[in-house]
Structures are given as structure tokens and as C-alpha cells.
Amino acid sequence: MIHRLLAALCFAFLFGAAAGAEPFVQGGPIGSQTPDGYNALGPVVKQPIEFPHYRHARDMGINCMYCHTGARRGYVSVIPRIDKCIGCHQNIESVRNKPRIKKLFEYWDKKEPIPWKKVNDLPDYVRFNHERHIQRFYFRQNRPVREVCGYCHGDVANMTVDRRVKALSMGWCISCHQKDHKESDTNLKTSHGPGECWQCHK
Amino acid sequence: MSITNLLNNWSFYRKKRPYQGQYDLNRQYSEYKWAMALDLDICTGCNACTTACYAENNLPVVGKERFKHGHVMHWIRIERYWDEKMGEFPEQGASFLPMMCQQCEEAPCETVCPVGATSHTNDGLNSQNYHRCVGSRYCSVNCPYKVRYFNFWNYPSTAWPAPLPDQLNPDVTVRTKGIMEKCTFCVQRLNEAKSRARTEYRLVRDGEVVPACVQACPTSAITFGNIVDPKSKVAMMWKNQQVDLYKDMQEKDNSVRGYRILEDLRPFPSVMYLERVRDMEA
Numbered sequence: 001m002i003h004r005l006l007a008a009l010c011f012a013f014l015f016g017a018a019a020g021a022e023p024f025v026q027g028g029p030i031g032s033q034t035p036d037g038y039n040a041l042g043p044v045v046k047q048p049i050e051f052p053h054y055r056h057a058r059d060m061g062i063n064c065m066y067c068h069t070g071a072r073r074g075y076v077s078v079i080p081r082i083d084k085c086i087g088c089h090q091n092i093e094s095v096r097n098k099p100r101i102k103k104l105f106e107y108w109d110k111k112e113p114i115p116w117k118k119v120n121d122l123p124d125y126v127r128f129n130h131e132r133h134i135q136r137f138y139f140r141q142n143r144p145v146r147e148v149c150g151y152c153h154g155d156v157a158n159m160t161v162d163r164r165v166k167a168l169s170m171g172w173c174i175s176c177h178q179k180d181h182k183e184s185d186t187n188l189k190t191s192h193g194p195g196e197c198w199q200c201h202k
Numbered sequence: 203m204s205i206t207n208l209l210n211n212w213s214f215y216r217k218k219r220p221y222q223g224q225y226d227l228n229r230q231y232s233e234y235k236w237a238m239a240l241d242l243d244i245c246t247g248c249n250a251c252t253t254a255c256y257a258e259n260n261l262p263v264v265g266k267e268r269f270k271h272g273h274v275m276h277w278i279r280i281e282r283y284w285d286e287k288m289g290e291f292p293e294q295g296a297s298f299l300p301m302m303c304q305q306c307e308e309a310p311c312e313t314v315c316p317v318g319a320t321s322h323t324n325d326g327l328n329s330q331n332y333h334r335c336v337g338s339r340y341c342s343v344n345c346p347y348k349v350r351y352f353n354f355w356n357y358p359s360t361a362w363p364a365p366l367p368d369q370l371n372p373d374v375t376v377r378t379k380g381i382m383e384k385c386t387f388c389v390q391r392l393n394e395a396k397s398r399a400r401t402e403y404r405l406v407r408d409g410e411v412v413p414a415c416v417q418a419c420p421t422s423a424i425t426f427g428n429i430v431d432p433k434s435k436v437a438m439m440w441k442n443q444q445v446d447l448y449k450d451m452q453e454k455d456n457s458v459r460g461y462r463i464l465e466d467l468r469p470f471p472s473v474m475y476l477e478r479v480r481d482m483e484a
Contacts, residue, residue: 073401075394125333125375127373127390129393131401132400194324196321196324197323197329197331197334198327198389198393201331202374202389202390
């Protein structure tokens with residue numbers, strides 16, 4: 001009986017190892033901030049540098065849009081170029097000898113871009129407009145930036161490497177677009193997101 | 203339908219169909235209604251609009267054989283008419299008519315789609331959702347202008363060999379086999395302009411955004427704009443030519459040239475054409 005159990009365990013271990021990438025898990029501890037039933041934990045993405053989001057966004061309180069500058073102006077939020085990192089880090093001597101920063105300067109000296117991998121990826125036939133969401137909720141309604149970005153990206157400020165925590169599926173998008181959102185704190189009028197195919201599908 | 207039902211609702215059944223608002227009673231345009239005016243007198247039939255459309259919207263070049271079979275994919279086509287009696291062929295001039303999706307208000311294609319892949323947007327466009335389309339081709343059959351094109355072949359695998367996929371427009375999906383497609387008035391440009399305008403607390407200005415065909419036209423025969431704005435160029439042209447979006451078989455003065463194609467079928471198209479005038483005596 002025990003032998004059989006052991007064999008089964010071994011098989012499970014081997015099979016799991018052979019599968020390689022982490023399987024898609026429904027729900028999970030990180031995605032549990034908004035219990036809307038659509039939370040889905042994405043796979044762990046191995047980045048060239050283990051970028052500590054918590055250090056920048058939570059400990060230092062840096063606005064997400066200081067680095068992701070495209071979010072307020074266009075469709076893509078933009079992963080910053082290496083000169084953005086260097087611009088600050090060449091003046092921060094205290095962390096210069098940390099292994100991640102050393103790696104960063106290696107790329108800088110080689111004059112190579114850091115090959116970041118995409119975490120929150122949408123299918124090619126979908127266009128998500130960051131600008132509209134940021135302009136509406138951050139600039140017009142003055143909601144905290146970590147909350148606004150967190151509607152789709154989860155609590156990135158408490159993560160090291162970013163991980164997808166929402167399903168980013170069409171049903172999940174629609175579930176929010178159909179809700180009545182307040183126009184502003186003083187305006188009682190509510191409105192909801194567009195429901196046309198061509199707003200997102202191209 | 204019983205006789206009593208017919209008699210009781212006589213006026214309802216006698217109504218001409220489709221009437222305005224038959225499919226969507228609440229439809230009203232507060233911000234945008236995109237429309238076009240196309241002057242056939244200026245059009246030289248140079249095909250620049252077609253070429254621009256191929257480049258902008260990732261249209262595949264199908265080749266001679268498939269063209270013969272009617273599998274061609276041009277969203278805007280130049281129709282040639284040889285009806286002007288001006289001598290024999292080399293001297294005889296053709297008259298040209300660029301034909302694209304007319305973005306009808308009561309679109310015949312929308313009502314027949316079994317899966318709702320084509321529908322009306324709040325900007326008055328006739329949207330085509332490639333990912334919902336199952337390829338029944340019913341919409342193409344019902345379209346009076348024959349401007350819907352079907353992907354009979356898997357063009358992504360053949361139309362763009364190795365280095366060519368790099369020139370595809372990333373804002374437009376590359377359609378696969380079994381999908382119906384049509385002119386979108388370059389909705390990717392419209393959406394981008396609308397987003398930019400909204401960030402700046404305004405509406406899209408007249409002439410701020412144009413589809414690829416309008417941009418490429420060397421003689422500026424095509425005018426594009428928002429017809430809700432009465433000061434826009436296209437709205438003034440429609441007004442001057444006495445063409446109303448929601449009227450059919452309109453009575454006009456003899457001096458105006460504006461008309462819409464197949465207006466009596468009552469699809470209420472959004473493209474107005476201006477008649478070609480030639481002095482045949484001279």
C-alpha cells in the first residue's frame with residue numbers, strides 16, 4: 001500500500017517536473033484582494049533581473065507612472081528603457097553593489113536592452129487602452145494610483161516580480177464595464193464602460 | 203398572420219421597411235456619426251485609395267487566378283462604367299466610382315448575421331467582429347452594394363512571404379480563413395483620435411482623423427468627417443446637396459449633384475456621392 005502511494009507520488013513529481021511551466025491556477029492568495037470570482041493567478045515569469053516592485057512602489061512610494069510612462073498617454077503602458085533605471089541608480093551609491101543592480105549595470109555597459117518578458121499579455125486581436133482607464137480613474141476621480149492600476153494588475157506594490165493575478169479574459173473585462181461607475185465624487189451621475197466590439201477588438 | 207391581425211395592424215404592415223429606428227429605437231448620435239462625401243467629378247480612378255487600403259488594413263493580394271474566381275479582397279474598389287458615348291474604345295472615357303462599405307444606418311447585413319458578429323456602433327459604423335464571425339456569408343448575400351469580402355483561403359500563410367509580415371499594420375487583425383471582412387472607415391484611426399480628444403476634454407476636430415483612402419486621394423475627391431457637427435466639411439456638403447441621412451428617394455433641385463447609391467432600398471447609407479458632370483456637346 002505504502003509502495004503504491006510512493007510510486008504515485010514519484011510519478012506525480014516526475015510528471016509535474018516534465019510539464020515545466022507552472023500550470024494555470026484559479027484563484028490564489030495574491031488574487032484574493034478583490035473577490036469578484038474572476039481572479040486567476042498567472043504563471044510565474046522568469047525575468048532577466050528580479051525587479052523588486054515592492055521596493056520601488058511600496059517602500060519608496062514611487063508612482064507607477066514614473067516608469068510606466070505610456071499608461072497616461074496611449075494604448076500601451078510601456079516598460080521603461082534601461083536609461084530610466086540608470087538615471088536614478090547612478091546616483092544611489094548605497095545599493096550599487098547589490099547583485100541585481102550589478103546585473104543592471106552589466107546590461108548598461110554592454111549597451112544592451114534588458115530582455116524583459118511580458119507578464120500581462122493580451123491576444124493580438126485585442127487593444128486595451130491604458131490611457132482611457134488612467135485618465136478616467138486617476139486624473140479625473142483622483143483615486144490612488146495603486147488602486148487604479150490594481151483593478152487589472154493586482155497588488156503589484158507587494159510583489160517582487162510582477163505576476164498576472166486577474167484573468168484578463170473578455171468576461172472579466174465586461175464584468176467591470178457593465179458596472180455603474182460614479183462620474184466623480186461630487187457628481188451623482190453614473191456611467192459604465194463601452195460595450196461595443198470595436199472598442200477593444202480590432 | 204391571420205386576416206384580423208392584418209386588418210387591425212394595417213398601417214403597421216403597410217409601413218415601408220426598414221424604417222428609421224426599426225432595429226434600434228434608441229439610436230441617436232450625440233457625439234459622432236462618421237460619414238463621407240465622394241465627388242465623382244474629381245475622381246480620376248487612379249486606384250490610390252485602393253492601394254492605401256491594402257497597406258493600412260492588411261489586405262492580401264490574391265493573384266490573378268483567385269481574382270477571376272471573385273475571391274479578391276479589396277475593401278474599396280474602383281468600379282468602371284463605359285456608358286458614356288464618346289467614340290470608340292481608346293477615345294471613349296470610362297467613368298469611375300469608388301465603392302466601399304456604405305456603413306448603412308439600417309444595414310441589411312446586420313439583421314441577418316446568425317451570430318451577431320456585425321452590429322452598429324455608437325458612432326454609426328457598421329462593425330464587423332472577426333472573432334465572432336463563423337463564415338455563414340449571409341451578410342454578403344444580403345449586402346446590396348456587394349462590399350463584404352470573404353476569406354476563402356488562409357491568406358496569412360501565403361500572401362505575405364518571409365520579410366513581408368513586418369510591414370503589416372499591428373493595429374489591424376490579420377484575418378484568417380472563413381472570416382467575412384469589410385471596410386471599417388479605418389476604425390483603428392478613429393478610436394485613437396477619439397481617445398486623444400477625450401483626454402483633452404474635447405471632441406475630434408474636423409479633419410483631425412481621416413481613413414487611409416481619404417489620406418491617399420491625390421485629388422481630394424473624398425471628404426470624411428463627423429456629420430453630427432454641423433460645421434464640419436462633410437456635414438455642410440450633405441446639407442448643400444440636400445441629402446438627409448434618414449430620408450429615401452429625396453426630391454432635390456436640378457442644380458445639385460448629391461445622391462446616395464440604391465437609396466430606394468432604404469438602407470440609409472452614410473456615403474454620399476456627387477454626380478459626374480460632363481459637357482457632352484463640346
